[in-house]
Amino acid sequence: MRLKKSLGQHFLKDRNIIRKIVDSGNITFEDRVIEIGPGGGALTEEILKRNPKELIVIEIDKDWVEHLREKFGDRIKIVNADATKFDFSSFDGKFKYFGNLPYNVSTAILRNLLDHKDSVEKGIFMVQKEVANRLSARKGKEYGYLPALLSLFFDIKKLFDVSPRAFTPPPKVMSTVFMMTPKEFDIEEKELIEFESFLKRAFSQRRKKLKSNLKLKNYPEEISEYMERRAEKLPPEKLLELFYTVRDFQLHQ
Structure with a gap:
């Protein structure tokens, strides 16, 4: 499968990093999981090893959708959709979210998740390090409107950095894995x-x-x-x- 620059695709190949990301979610057999942008399914495969109750993947690229169907069959539910616009509330209940988010739409995906915050039990995401720094900022030059908005609804905690060498093709920047946990806060x-x-x-x-x-x-x-x-x-x-x-x-x- 050929990666598509237009979709900001950089896929994880480092098995240790993949395990570390999934470990951060503490998945149990009672958990329902949504993975955003699974691509070739490296993270998907590791999530399935934890035997969650359900695994739904949201993939925009039709070519990768076919690949995922061939690779995993009915072990996962595949939704061919744009995660920046998808209605995550269409699934009942709460989910643990995972995703190596495409650099060019990562903030748009997170903003969309805010509109469906009641479906989020926890989120483990990887983004460009610069984006993670902004999202976790509460003052200063990196702080902006989206961090101010998201941090009222979620605790955002940086977990660890990931080298470009962990990806195919290697991006030109460092990445960071962070955790989003909902707060007891809501407004109309x-x-x-x-x-x-x-x-x-x-x-x-x-x-x-x-x-x-x-x-x-x-x-x-x-x-x-x-x-x-x-x-x-x-x-x-x-x-x-x-x-x-x-x-x-x-x-x-």
Whole structure:
């Protein structure tokens, strides 16, 4: 099978790394598992060794779908779909998620998972190291709107780095495996959309203060000190608090 650059395909070949990734999920025979982007099935094969109750794989490439069918038969359920848009809530219950996520769409996949967060028991993912650093940041230059959003709903913990030598073909960058674990936090869908828009504006021009990015002329006196700061200086919880304060203030103007 030929790899496709357009899909950002780099496949793991290092068996020790593959085992280490699957070990991180602590799979039992009672677990239901979803793997995103299985490709040739190296991670799939290791997951099956743990005898999960169910294994569903989401693969966008039709050529690899056929390969997976030939290799695993009815031992897995294969869904030919785009994981950046797929409705993971179409499967009832909670799942442990795994995936060596394509570099070019990794953040889009994670953002989509947020919309189906109730299906996530745990996520073990590998992404470009730079992306993992951003996702786990809570302030500073690497911190942005998506880390601020995701970290309210998930604990994000970096586990270990992976050398380019572990892949075929070798990427030009290091990779990092991280774990996502859901938090006891939720907001209504309408508020989530509004808060995400708030965050995108807050981080739109990183060198500018919040009051400039948010284009606010009037705001409560009690948040004036925060409006004079840049978004990258404030943790997600404070940004959420500011969102509610500004929204409520504007509603009563």
